[in-house]
Amino acid sequence: MQLEGRKVIVVGAGSGIGRGVAIAASEAGAHVVLAGRKRETLEATSELMKGPLEVRVLDASVEAEVAAFCEAVGPFDHLVSTVSQGVAGPLTGLGFASIERAFAAKLWAPIYLVKHASSRISPDGSFTFFSGFRAWKPAVGTSITSLVNGGLEAFTKAMAVELAPVRLNAISPGVVDSGSFWDRLGAEARERLFADYANKAPARRVGTTADLAAATLFAMTNPFLTGTVLSVDGGAVLM
Template identity: 80%
Template structure:
């Protein structure tokens, strides 16, 4: 899974899975463009890397920003986006703003990224997006999460046909201990969630960012993999 001489754009590189993907791509020899909303977090990721890298602030849910971003970045080989925004709870009590934020991160951002990046990506390049196991295993209170993840997976498959031979794939993680993403729950609720998940899934643990980074490098470098959703969930879909 070597990426020597390749240029990789990582959206969401400031923390968690995105940071792990960026570091792994750099270790595999890639020149990495680190993108996300917070420069400070991106600079922290850059400090972990030894290879060529550049930091660019971007809100991928804003089309004007995405268009300008790729005008500046120019040609590249692979793009990975871990952009995500949760929306949980009963639909009848959910505000429109929360729903719109989930749509922006998981649907509009991928649409804008593909639209403006496609003219600049190498013909043997790839896009890799992150959905989630709730696309295939809904639960009470996950209607919007299930909707946007399922929509992203369908979009990925459709664009794999439309943009061929450029490849598009999706990674579908389960519960991953990705750091600050879970801070909103509080320490006690977070640990309870992790413990419950680990008891139920066949892997008997929650995921780690490096688990997802490894799968992402596989998706980027396997030339016969396209239009596929790769479940990296410890067996979460079997629960």
């Protein structure tokens, strides 16, 4: 899974899974473009890397920013986006703003990235997006999460046909201990959620950023993998 001499863009590289992917790609020899909304978190990621890199601030849900970003970065080989925005609760109680943020992260951002980056990607390159197991296993209060993840997976498959031979894949994680993403729950609630998931999932644990980074490098470097949703969820869909 070597990426020696390849340029890899990681959108969402400032923390969590995106940070793990960026570090893994760098260790595999890639020139990594760290992209995300907060320069300080991107710089923190860069301090954990030794290979060639660039830091570029980007809000991928804003088309004008994506267009300018792609123009500045130029030709590249692989793009990974882990951009996400959580929204939970019964649909009747959700405000438009929270729904709109979820759509922007999981639908508009991938659309803009593919639209403006596809003319600059190498013919043997790839796009990898992150959906989530709620596309396959909805629960009470996950209607919008299920919708945007399912939409992203459908978009990925459609674009794999449209952009061939450029490859597009999606990775569908389960519950992953990705650091600060879970801080909003508080330590006690987070540990309860992790313990419950580990008790029910066939893998008997929650995921790690290393699990998802390894899957992402596989998706990027396997030349016969396209239009596929990789479930890296510890068996969550079987729970």
